[in-house]
Amino acid sequence: MIRRLILPALAGLLCACGGGDEPTAGPADAEARFDWFSYEGRDEVFAQALGEGDYQNPILAGFYPDPSITQVGGDYYLVNSTFAYFPGIPVFHSTDLVNWMQIGNVIDRPGMLDFKDLGLSRGVFAPTIEHHDGLFYVANTCVDCGGNFIVTAEDPSGPWSDPVWLPEVGGIDPSLFFDEDGKVYLMNNDAPVGEPRYDGHRAIWIREIDPDTFQSISEPIVIIDGGVRPEENPIWIEGPHIYHVGEYYYLSSAEGGTAINHSQVLARADNVLGPYTPFEGNPVLTQRHLDPDREHPITSVGHADFVTDAEGNWWVSFLGVRPYEGDFYNTGRETFLMPVEWKDGWPIITEGDELVPYQAARPALPAAETPGIPMTGNFSLREEFDTPLDPYWLFVRVPQEEWWQVEEGALVLTSRAERLGDRKQPSVVARRQQHLTATAMTLVEFTPTPDSEAGLLAMQSDEYYFALGLGADEEGAHVIRLRRRAGGDQSPRGDVVAEVPVEFSSGEAVRFRIEADRDIYRFAYAVADGEFTAIGGDQDGKLLSTRTAGGFVGATFGMYAEKAD
Template identity: 50%
Template sequence: MSRPISTTTRAVRLALAAAAMLCAAGANAAGPARFGWVEYQGTDGAAVPAGSYRNPILAGYHPDPSIVRVGADYYLVNSTFSWFPGIPVFHSRDLVHWRQIGNAIDRPGQLDFTGRGMSEGVFAPAINYHAGRFYIVNTCVQCGGNFVITATDPAGKWSDPVFLPTVEGIDPSLFFDTDGKAWMINNREPVGGSTYDGHRALWIEQFDPVALKMMGNPKMVVNGGVDLAAKPVWIEGPHIYRVKNTYYLLAAEGGTSVNHSQVVFRSDSVTGPYVPAPKDINPVLSQRNQPATRPNPISATGHADLVQLPDGRWWSIFLGTRPYEKDFYNIGRETFLLPVDWSNGWPVILPKGQNVPYVVRAPLPMAAAGSTPFTGTYSVRTDFVGPRLGLEWMTMRDAPYRLAGRELLLDPRADGIGDFGKPAFVARRQEHAVASVTTSVRFAPEEGAMAGLAAVQNDAYFLTIALTRHDGKTFVRAARRAGKDEPRTGVTVAERAVSASGPVRLRIAARGGRYDLAYAVGKQWVTLAHEVDATNLSTNKAGGFVGTMIGPFAQGPR
């Protein structure tokens, strides 16, 4: 028979049940991982002579550059795909030393990268300035299509995106003519559709810069590329410039790998017809025919933009890669700077047969370097003070983190780096082939949880060194993932049981395609895994358009 339960007995039972639930939750989730600092060190050649600069000007994952000059100030933006915050905005007074002043996509409500691959999201932004207003036009691949955002201050706040649903394709760019009219040119399907793989076209359409909408009647101005009979591929990244009374159309051709190039057309009318430069001039930039055995190669050059200096000279920014062997590079596509030669009536960035130089005479009197360098040999340390991370730090698809008590706190959530979600992972770019990233972490992992350092190309290709716990013991574990078919936390490369009451230091050291993973419980460093094959972090193997990002992470068991 049943009996009534007293109020006191019921309260005791409820309290015991709540305690049991808390214990069960504690068995599946560790407390936050507490990171005290991160130090980045990179080595990149000898010092350059006075009055010269080193290429690239933005090392590491800084692809698809676009630039605009406003008076004596220069502003530059890059692609960031599904990393958040997105579209970094840089400022310079000399075209060589750059300082990041903001991120154009810095609020989750602007764009939603949930479910997007790391090489989807925001492609090839183009920045312009007109009548006191800055414009960035861009494509959010698989997350809305082409859009425009605006700001009166390039440091932000940038507006929410205004989508352009009638504009098919990618890589939009604005051109403001002397008569006040604005035009958008971008990559779309050719009339009648593509006839071969990679067959695209460039279209132009008038744009209303006040209402932020297209005005209709688009016109195809380039079909395929310079020579349709040769079946050119991936004509993209277009920009228009007016020089005196002639319109020049600059675009990339050949894809973003080793066949990348920059080609130019011109016309007496903004809407064409556009005629390509002669074959002895086009392409005006490429490294595809340079010997593969040349020392210290710069490869895959293209996706250029031009800027005119106040004295009338022109310079170009463009992307390129620095492979450590063959076509293997882990750090992504970078931003380079070279002068433009107009002596033959066309904008030639680099004469055929020449290698992209690493050291070049500076275009302007050199300003002082910013607080965070972006090229050359340097060391920077991040101490987690203040309410937010520095502008150079990013997460995968807007993942959460906390700063408190001069520490970075990452909660080991169910989403891990290999889960195509929003893992607790904050990272900065690896900007050198020879580099190291070191951190200090305090973490008491529960069974199956882990926290440490990760070097990530995307969700399926990464390296980690982390504190973890299994079989009742705490270990330092080194792991590698090289594809979706491998375990979500990677394949264990090495692990060692440790006992530590204080912080543990962790380090990832890169040398081209080989990385060392090390830890220190006291003063002595221990190399846990030596010369790990890190070619899984190369674009050649991982695919996509991004570069390696390194930083602290934490994750719990599923």
Template identity: 55%
Template sequence: MGKGGSIRNRWRGLALALAACAPVAHAAGGAAAPAVFDWFEYTGRDAAFEAPLPAGHYRNPVLAGFHADPSVTVGPDGTFYLVNSSFTFFPGVPVFKSTDLVHWTQVGNAIERPDTLDFDGLGVSRGIFAPAIQYHDGLFYVVTTAVDSGGNFFVTAKDPAGPWSEPVWLPGIGGIDPSLFFDEDGKAYIVNNDAPAGTPRYDGHRAIWMQQIDVAAGKPVGPRKVLIDGGVKPEENPIWIEGPHVYKIDGWYYLSDAEGGTGPQHSQVVLRSRNVWGPYVPYERNPILTQRDLPDDRALPVTNAGHADLVQGPDGSWWAVFLASRNYDVRHYNTGRETWLLPVTWKDGWPVILDPGQAIPYVAKAPSFMRGDASQAPNTGNFTWRDEFDAPAQRREWLSVRVPRHAWADFTATPGALSIHPRREGLDTLGNPSFLARRQQHLVFEASTALARPERGIAAGLAAFQNEKYWYFLGVRRAGDDGTEVFLEKRAGEGPSEIVAMRAAGPAQALKLKVSGEEGDYGFAYDAGDGRGWQWLARDQDGTVLSTETAGGFVGAMVGPYARDERAP
């Protein structure tokens, strides 16, 4: 790992200088000395990404790792813009742009000011659900739901890179998954998933509602109406009709929705009407996308496919972005719900993403308007991503768990290094731990860092995190008079965390730490700089505790630098 001797020598000199001049951690109640990290590196090596791309093809998923609930629109210059759910991670609602639907660059976040929303007290998979993006009359709109923290709202921007407006709250619109539809006559409508009228007939019984909205005033107007009650086959008691989008194409209003829950039974269905208010008639060959009809034991399985949004390219072709997951051991997936891309085929006036029984391809023929080379890194494929922490601000790949109320990540205090001011909050908090999180994007990966030995009373290292109840912490702390210990801490469920392994590392002033994963097997290693190189602290650890199947919720595993203040209050 690393860039050779010059980097190692620079780091070793920096670590010794810090050890000599860093302040001792203050007395209980005062600020603790920061933990200092020199670099972070992430490498992914998935078998699904090893095959070379033929000319004119692209690689799926187009956004690997936790990028759930994609929504896409076209700006006035033909550029595509896409947003994803962020739940309680911050900054929230990442905004990507692309000229070809294949190569994406993050340009901003629709939720980026710390005082916009408050996620304290919420589990990781609450917060921002299923944002939808639309462009209309000079403005970009993102409408979404802050679950358990305010309800439905929208924000606007002239430039998707920001700044985005303060939230315009919609207290009259209940439920989740709102999206906007702007009709040709200038009227705007909001559609979303909410409970049906009256008492639900069964668990998962939902409805799709619509109401006209005055976006200038930020208020719904007129009556709400149910467009779908239950799903496209209500007699079969379908569950979780959600994620609706309305499109007007060739005189038809198309209503496309996810159905079946966002797990293995997930699917996409479509209905249409000549009137925006309906009645909407379902396509007789629904679903237009699913993977639930494929065998569990297939190679490199893709599951959970659904929650699609459609967009038209400059050549008249139609495309769908949607979520799906890459599994191992049948049901486990640590990389979360990812963003995939497939062409839409029109059959007798109906849009079809994938015929029944077809597997979602990892390599597909690209749009005729694709630009750029075959590489889609660092969004997908096998690659190495490294942060030398030599920029004055946090890179967009880094997130925090919930909204930081204090600036604990400092990229300028020590040139070429990240200083984390450790907070007392552990990884099991419902607040904001001092953890800088990056998505795990591969089933087979390594993540490593170099850090100075923290001051007494501070633990620092690498966290591999799914949510507040499921995580690993590979940490370093001082021990004895001048010793260093490396430890692995684990939490896997409702009980308290436990120390899985611990080892003395001598008087090391600077260490390197590494987390490796291969599907459900994780390993944790350290290099104390004593000439012995990498030493395994623990191997064959259960990585399924970082899978969504085990931990629950809607996110994927994250990895990154973490520091914790362990001093007595």
């Protein structure tokens, strides 16, 4: 059993920062006391012995999409998208590109961004991180909540500045390039000049910005229109990065959409403003042409960012997914790592029918210690709540009141009328599902009433989730209830799949268990120290998949407490 690592905590999270109002104390409602939470992942592909000198892909398993990476001497820092979850944009640190430890979050206090009423797949998309002259920069988009912005920090673990908004920059996926002459450029995805010729017709734009204010000081120009082969009507050119190598500026972008046709394409120019000539061998990374029925497929790869190791070898981080059937996956888009080979002046990631590997030779860097909170491979983790919450825990949107506490070895949640399914800010504390086959468990002490419930959930969004909780019927008798919501046309509380009476003393503990086995989810409960009892039978877990639920997030397991209006 791997014990949790005490990292910089979320203590003091709800402070008056960034121009936001100071959150108020929550109402004196019924409280649910969660004494512990455990998670175990046991994927077949991770059970294979890791070769000596090899590393495991994905390097960040579970919902860690849109990686961006930067190097500062012997240190590497990586960020990911989190959409409308909070804290937003995790920051990871590594010294070997293989073992990653989360050291903080960029969006870590109310008032920085407002995710109110947003779907979970809106909010912060595709952050990019850069380092220049002792300062870290993250450029990002808050979709439906303000547009494009830049934040900075001297220490990547935080604190990060309040957002500097870029009102003249439209679209999404901003990234920065610091040229040797001191000029700073911003690239982004936006609509093309004039009317788009087809659905998905986008362009990559570039402009010079002021290095202090980040505001535009030149007119934006298009450097890629549509994609690298515009005659083929390519879709969703996005996620641009520029690298200056030798005599050329290389523009790397994702193309084809973030699903099974995803890819990475390159163009280069002898001037940062272009014109850019596409690589004839594009794409340099994709798996879209391979047999979808191959064993343990990795698909949808793209959105790449390059970096070098101590010997000058090139590596690339990118997103991919691990479907268990067809295009069904519940673990979201994950972060992978691969070596890069330069051929005839171009950085190549995959060629022909080359597979993205689950195991490969490590970078030429001293191996770092395995982090206390593992990010890949099979592992088990138990949270005893004896210290403030670590930064990997997630909240649904930004808390505006103090409805949780960590006290006396327990996570205490206040049951509130803002419930899962309402697109509000429910009393939910969650962690990512990082394995196709996984088990989450918790123990809760709670005295329910007919209008309250607390327990364990598996969720993909407000519209798609399972909730296994302790509640009460209209007469006040205690019941264990399994609910399922499978779409926005259902009631926010979903349908009751099963409900069974239970007898125990007020405040006595109940254990809950959720087992994910690829597309099957199973639920069970146990009173006090008793044996587990199954409830609800086998449930179709595909409702938690991206293919069914849509959006860009992965499934999470979480503890919740709620009450009726």
